[in-house]
Amino acid sequence: MSSDSNHMISFEGIHKAFGPKVVLSGVDLAVREGQICFIIGKSGAGKSVLVKHLVGLLRPDAGTIRYRDEDITGYTERQYFALRHRCTYVFQHSTLFDSMTLQENVALPLRKHRGMSLRESADAAMSYLEKVQMQDMARRRPGDVGDGLRKRVAIARALTMQPEVMIFDEPTTGLDPISAVNVDALIKALSDSEGVTSLVVSHDLRSIFGIADRVVMLYEGKVLLDGTPDDFRGSADPIVHQFVNGLPEGPMAL
Amino acid sequence: MSEPSTLGGLARELRAQIGDTIDVGRQAAWYLVRGRWDWPAIFAQAHEIGVRSVFFVIVCLGFLGAIINLQAGFQATRIIGDASLIGQQAMPLVVRLLGPTLTGMMVATRVGTGIAAEIGSMVVTEQVDALRMNRAPPAEYLVKPRLVACMVMVPALTTIGITAAFFAGMLVAAVGFGTNPGTYADFDVVVGLDLIEGMVKAAAYGVAIPIIAATAGLRARGGSEGVGEATTQAVVAASLAVIVLDFLISGAVFFLR
Amino acid sequence: MIRLEGVCKSFDGVEVLRDVSFAVPARGTLGLVGAGGAGKSLILKLLCGLVRPDRGRVWLGETELGPLSERELMGVRGRIGMIFQNYALFDYLTVADNIGFPLARMQRPAAEIAARVQTRLDQVHLPDIGPRYPRELSGGMKKRVCLARATVHDPPIMLCDDPTAGLDPVTTNRIFRLLKDLQAQNDATAIIVSHETAYLRPICDAIALLDRGRLVFAGPTEAALQHPEVRAFMEAGVRPAQAR
Structure with a gap:
């Protein structure tokens, strides 16, 4: 273990192909603790594929993945189970149970993984719902609230694991602009107040320029640009320029 | 998604399901008479429903024939010491009751779930809405080919199943109890009415199963859990329909005799 | 070309649309915006008769959809091109x-x-x-x-339900451009449901904002941007965060 780097997560030379289709061909990326790092790129650029490697949902064809400087590439599925509590994954589509109230949804992992009693878990669930400003709707069911609010509850549920890293897969896709801004604000607040390291897969320019500390753009299996939102905005690279302005014409492949 | 937690809610849900099934049945009947005949789709369904069920039906009904003759043989040798007539005891039962109903049950599970899952997932991904947008009414485009295929294939599968039961039973009778195959195969005991009863049942199942399963699929709501629910509903309702139809047709034939 | 008058619709006792009325003239383009669950997709489905209103009337051109049977609706739908949210490709x-x-x-x-x-x-x-x-x-x-x-x-009418959901900005822009090209080619009237307010503004000549089944505003884009609620929505981020 090297002690001079304090990278929370690092990907080194990740290669991944699905059959003949090469998705990642040598991606290097290291994220510091507490950063909000956006992984961006056009649809199908391999953004989700990359972050799924961190929690062992996918295994690389070649390359090394480190978590707090520990090589986790060869972890068994059982070892990954433990890691997935420290790095939680907030899926694009909320995976809340429709038959339970929002509070019960949040309380479930507290009972299952943190051994709380029914009463304790209910109280604790309320405190997590407060963190996402959803305490007033605790007794509603997922079907009774909007997409933006469901996303908040999914984040509260992920927080119950007291994660060090949170991975957000397209958190604002399909949300109206106001809900999207609110979810962005929540991700930012979690980073500020809880010190959570966030890995956000997105192509929502509004979020990128709103809350990112760092932006990594994937293109054709490699990192095309790695920098701050300002670097990204001011980049001379024609592909980055096309992406950041959403121009229909340009060098980016159809 | 609201769950029918009360008895009243359950009754309402059931009434709605039956109402929808009748509605789908009526529309399918209309298109059966007036609609287009999409032969490639009908053959594809006939293959899926019929041909791919043949092995399953032969194995199950074959074992059934063997078991029944084994049981009949034991009883016969114990009570009258003569097993030469076991074929004549067992076969009418197989032809008018067990053959069609067991085949119906198997189609209800294997084919019913397939139909409900396929149509249900088309509903939740808006493909059914897309069909309705393009002059392809689901009752014509989705239900009719499955209905036609089942109407032909369930009686065919029943015939194959009964044949399998017959020969498996003959083998058991000959090997286990020394029954002469010629005596076993004395068809006089199977009267025309038994055959008609069996085929009427098979045809009725062939109509009921696809319509019930398709309705369950068309009622699917929400995401993948909605499709799962529709599939379960299809099996339960289709199996229930097979039993109820069995009872009604048996009753009707009893009064005709 | 497209007209809704006092349309109401409930599902399981929950009112999803409440007294919604608006009209889109021939060859016009209406951007329909609002939070998830506001009833935007439902309006598109009402317009093609996939769902029937509890109250109110819906016209496509001179045809009122209300009295038509499902089989008659099949004919009307031939005049509509619908882009579904979930692709709905077979x-x-x-x-x-x-x-x-x-x-x-x-x-x-x-x-x-x-x-x-x-x-x-x-x-x-x-x-x-x-x-x-x-x-x-x-x-x-x-x-x-x-x-x-x-x-x-x-088709002379195009209904687009979130045609760019989940797509990157470049692809989003390409889709909107294609949509406009195809609309122009057919002299079609269009309604576009989308959350991409920044892209929507330049291509729509009218904007309608729905909030939990109620129509907040419907009118020309210029006037819409003067309306405080529509403006806040179209320029989200300006308004202080509020739970939604």
């Missing part, structure tokens, strides 16, 4: 058969269908994917195939 048909489906159901000759399918494939810049299946395509490609299918029969 996954058991090839891309070419998907795009040709509306024409095949109208029993047009095979040669004509093949020619028109190819024209559309060229227009959406996917000339070679006819024999492939939807599952082999990326999200952006599927959206373009949806566009091709929805317009293959030259």
Whole structure:
């Protein structure tokens, strides 16, 4: 273990192909603790594929993945189970149970993984719902609230694991602009107040320029640009320029 | 998604399901008479429903024939010491009751779930809405080919199943109890009415199963859990329909005799 | 061309649309915006008669949909090109058969269908994917195939339900441009449901904002941007965060 780097997560030379289709061909990326790092790129650029490697949902064809400087590439599925509590994954589509109230949804992992009693878990669930400003709707069911609010509850549920890293897969896709801004604000607040390291897969320019500390753009299996939102905005690279302005014409492949 | 937690809610849900099934049945009947005949789709369904069920039906009904003759043989040798007539005891039962109903049950599970899952997932991904947008009414485009295929294939599968039961039973009778195959195969005991009863049942199942399963699929709501629910509903309702139809047709034939 | 009058709709006792009225003139483009669950998709489904209103009336051109039977509606729907939120491509048909489906159901000759399918494939810049299946395509490609299918029969009305959901900014812009091109080619009237307010503004001549089933505002884009609530929505981020 090297002690001079304090990278929370690092990907080194990740290669991944699905059959003949090469998705990642040598991606290097290291994220510091507490950063909000956006992984961006056009649809199908391999953004989700990359972050799924961190929690062992996918295994690389070649390359090394480190978590707090520990090589986790060869972890068994059982070892990954433990890691997935420290790095939680907030899926694009909320995976809340429709038959339970929002509070019960949040309380479930507290009972299952943190051994709380029914009463304790209910109280604790309320405190997590407060963190996402959803305490007033605790007794509603997922079907009774909007997409933006469901996303908040999914984040509260992920927080119950007291994660060090949170991975957000397209958190604002399909949300109206106001809900999207609110979810962005929540991700930012979690980073500020809880010190959570966030890995956000997105192509929502509004979020990128709103809350990112760092932006990594994937293109054709490699990192095309790695920098701050300002670097990204001011980049001379024609592909980055096309992406950041959403121009229909340009060098980016159809 | 609201769950029918009360008895009243359950009754309402059931009434709605039956109402929808009748509605789908009526529309399918209309298109059966007036609609287009999409032969490639009908053959594809006939293959899926019929041909791919043949092995399953032969194995199950074959074992059934063997078991029944084994049981009949034991009883016969114990009570009258003569097993030469076991074929004549067992076969009418197989032809008018067990053959069609067991085949119906198997189609209800294997084919019913397939139909409900396929149509249900088309509903939740808006493909059914897309069909309705393009002059392809689901009752014509989705239900009719499955209905036609089942109407032909369930009686065919029943015939194959009964044949399998017959020969498996003959083998058991000959090997286990020394029954002469010629005596076993004395068809006089199977009267025309038994055959008609069996085929009427098979045809009725062939109509009921696809319509019930398709309705369950068309009622699917929400995401993948909605499709799962529709599939379960299809099996339960289709199996229930097979039993109820069995009872009604048996009753009707009893009064005709 | 499109008109709603006092439309109300409830599901399981929950009011989803409350007294909604608006109209879109021929060749106009209306951007329909609002939070998730506000009833935007439902309005599109009411317009093609896939759902019937509890109260109120819906007109497409001179035709009122209310009194029509499902079979009569089939004819009316031939005038509509609908782009569904979830693609709704038939996954058991090839891309070419998907795009040709509306024409095949109208029993047009095979040669004509093949020619028109190819024209559309060229227009959406996917000339070679006819024999492939939807599952082999990326999200952006599927959206373009949806566009091709929805317009293959030259419909005078286009209804687009979130045509760029989940797509990157470049693809989003390309889809909107294609949509406008195809609309212009057919002199079509369009309603576009979308959350991409920044892209929507320049291509719509009217904006309607829905909030939990109630129409907040519907009118020309210029006037809409003067309306405080519409403005806040279209320029989200300006208004202080509030739970929604």
